[in-house]
Amino acid sequence: MDWRGKRVLVTGGRGFLGRHLVRGLQARGAHAIPVGRGDADLRDRSATRLLFEAVEPDIVLHCAVQGGGIGWMREHPVESGRDNALINVHALDAAWRSGARVFVGISSACAYPRQPATIPFPESELWNGRPEPTNDTYAQTKRLMMSLGEAYSQQFGLRCAFPMLANLYGPGDHLTPERAHVVAALIQRALARPEALVVWGTGRATREHLYVEDAADGVLACAAAAADGVDVGPINVGTGVEVSVAELAEAVAAACDYAGPIRFDASRPDGQPRKCLDVSRMQELLGWRASTSLAEGLARTVAWYRQVLEQEPT
Numbered sequence: 001m002d003w004r005g006k007r008v009l010v011t012g013g014r015g016f017l018g019r020h021l022v023r024g025l026q027a028r029g030a031h032a033i034p035v036g037r038g039d040a041d042l043r044d045r046s047a048t049r050l051l052f053e054a055v056e057p058d059i060v061l062h063c064a065v066q067g068g069g070i071g072w073m074r075e076h077p078v079e080s081g082r083d084n085a086l087i088n089v090h091a092l093d094a095a096w097r098s099g100a101r102v103f104v105g106i107s108s109a110c111a112y113p114r115q116p117a118t119i120p121f122p123e124s125e126l127w128n129g130r131p132e133p134t135n136d137t138y139a140q141t142k143r144l145m146m147s148l149g150e151a152y153s154q155q156f157g158l159r160c161a162f163p164m165l166a167n168l169y170g171p172g173d174h175l176t177p178e179r180a181h182v183v184a185a186l187i188q189r190a191l192a193r194p195e196a197l198v199v200w201g202t203g204r205a206t207r208e209h210l211y212v213e214d215a216a217d218g219v220l221a222c223a224a225a226a227a228d229g230v231d232v233g234p235i236n237v238g239t240g241v242e243v244s245v246a247e248l249a250e251a252v253a254a255a256c257d258y259a260g261p262i263r264f265d266a267s268r269p270d271g272q273p274r275k276c277l278d279v280s281r282m283q284e285l286l287g288w289r290a291s292t293s294l295a296e297g298l299a300r301t302v303a304w305y306r307q308v309l310e311q312e313p314t
């Protein structure tokens with residue numbers, strides 16, 4: 001697909017993933033239009049429609065999400081569900097009304113059932129059970145967006161793609177304790193040179209970690225395929241590499257030159273025992289795969305984090 005001159009509206013375009021998407025779009029010669037809460041509160045239907053109609057996008061990349069990490073979601077299941085449902089419905093409808101041809105709604109691996117029968121999770125497992133209870137309402141808003149998107153495709157011909165992303169990490173990640181995901185939290189702790197790097201749980205649970213620049217590249221591959229008329233719909237976008245929490249802690253320690261002991265606090269919960277995406281549909285349909293290894297991605301993230309520390313006032 002030729003991105004040059006395409007008007008691409010990026011909701012949440014100044015967020016963690018959004019900023020990398022905007023950079024990727026600019027590198028491809030597209031006209032990226034990042035918007036945030038200051039431009040329109042997407043919970044407001046009229047404000048959303050006015051914004052989209054003013055922009056007249058060819059393509060919408062919908063990244064906006066109301067939320068503040070797992071802790072916030074656990075304590076605010078209503079806002080997590082209500083606000084994101086409104087945001088997703090309004091963005092999808094406004095995209096169609098404003099004449100966009102393609103809508104890419106960023107989804108998440110958390111939309112999968114808590115315990116899919118098949119690991120790694122193929123897309124066919126998506127609707128086979130309820131999501132993990134701690135992020136259930138949030139996950140349901142991703143499901144609503146994907147299901148409604150399929151309806152807009154069928155009824156109105158809007159071309160939709162819903163990349164279900166693995167956990168993201170990389171430069172620009174959230175660092176505050178309330179927002180930091182496992183990789184950013186571990187890096188900060190390892191660089192503080194503790195006597196022992198204490199990790200919650202047994203270390204045996206597995207997760208998948210996707211470098212944010214790869215995620216942006218994968219999302220743009222989804223958008224390009226949808227623009228070319230490929231029926232993308234909900235699609236896994238990840239590495240397909242299952243990493244135990246213990247392996248992750250060792251990799252972070254190596255990236256941070258931390259030589260102290262790593263201890264596992266087994267009194268803390270492990271959460272879902274295994275989490276990993278089957279990326280075969282992504283590879284076949286998009287001809288795309290993630291190119292950054294965990295070691296390389298962590299090295300770049302640590303370098304970025306060291307810069308952030310240097311710039312902080314002492």
Ligand SMILES: NC(=O)c1ccc[n+]([C@@H]2O[C@H](COP(=O)([O-])OP(=O)(O)OC[C@H]3O[C@@H](n4cnc5c(N)ncnc54)[C@H](OP(=O)(O)O)[C@@H]3O)[C@@H](O)[C@H]2O)c1
Pocket residue numbers: 011012013014015016017018035036037038040041042043062063064065066067087106107108109165166167168169181
């Ligand atoms: N981070 C991950 O590990 C991960 C994993 C899987 C999927 N995802 C998905 O990837 C997408 C992007 O996530 P992220 O981590 O980049 O999120 P983020 O950094 O929190 O960015 C979210 C953006 O949404 C905007 N926003 C929030 N509420 C809004 C509202 N009411 N109206 C308009 N804009 C609003 C914010 O705008 P302001 O800049 O104005 O505050 C912010 O820039 C989300 O759909 C998320 O579910 C993320």
